[in-house]
């Protein structure tokens with residue numbers, strides 16, 4: 731019997747990378763998984779890959795009406811929600827001098843506003859004792875070139891998590907941040923690193939990571955499962971860095 735047997739888990743950005751790996755693991759551990767993303771075709775393909783009756787729903791986390799619709803759909807189909815992994819995120823790497831207002835707004839709309847209103851709208855359908863996992867980034871602790879706005883948007887998540895850990899304690903809902911270091915996912919191409927430049931990028935990252943390599947989505951998924959399950963039953967309000975030790979340097 732899986733450790734999430736009979737539980738309902740919603741993962742935003744579950745059609746790719748870390749979210750998809752977590753969705754596969756949660757489903758294999760017995761959860762009824764719901765994933766979201768903006769690209770309908772990849773959401774549908776991902777739901778099929780996950781199997782176990784996973785449901786894929788399309789929408790933009792920057793749009794609060796999307797969260798309302800999701801909450802309504804989850805209550806209608808499954809009664810309530812046990813696990814919310816707010817994982818959708820975007821990273822636009824630019825020196826601060828070159829950041830446009832649109833770059834700023836896009837990152838804050840997805841990475842901060844989307845997380846805030848996602849949690850706000852999901853709480854009425856979340857069961858007491860639920861777990862919230864927010865995907866942050868080590869960028870909010872470690873200064874990385876071109877990451878000022880992204881880092882700030884992810885730092886907001888840390889503040890939300892610590893506040894919510896206290897606000898929600900009476901309901902037994904635990905709230906934690908999972909902060910990945912560099913992980914090989916589609917986000918690299920989206921950050922403007924072309925496929926042919928990826929080996930050089932991976933080598934550069936490996937040199938900057940004490941464990942000598944980038945992370946794999948499965949490694950983040952296992953850490954997400956830890957925070958989403960009873961394995962972490964005495965943990966709330968933490969920032970779990972899964973970064974091969976990169977923040978140490």
Ligand SMILES: NC(=O)c1ccc[n+]([C@@H]2O[C@H](COP(=O)([O-])OP(=O)(O)OC[C@H]3O[C@@H](n4cnc5c(N)ncnc54)[C@H](OP(=O)(O)O)[C@@H]3O)[C@@H](O)[C@H]2O)c1
Nearest residue numbers: 743746747748767768769790791818819867912913915917
């Ligand atoms: N990979 C890394 O090195 C790394 C390091 C630190 C932190 N992170 C964080 O980890 C999380 C997952 O990233 P990943 O590496 O797995 O990247 P990814 O493969 O690019 O996945 C990002 C996911 O977010 C979804 N998404 C983006 N904007 C959205 C929006 N406005 N509304 C709804 N969904 C949206 C994407 O789906 P659609 O495109 O279909 O919308 C996609 O499923 C992100 O929060 C990222 O910031 C990643």
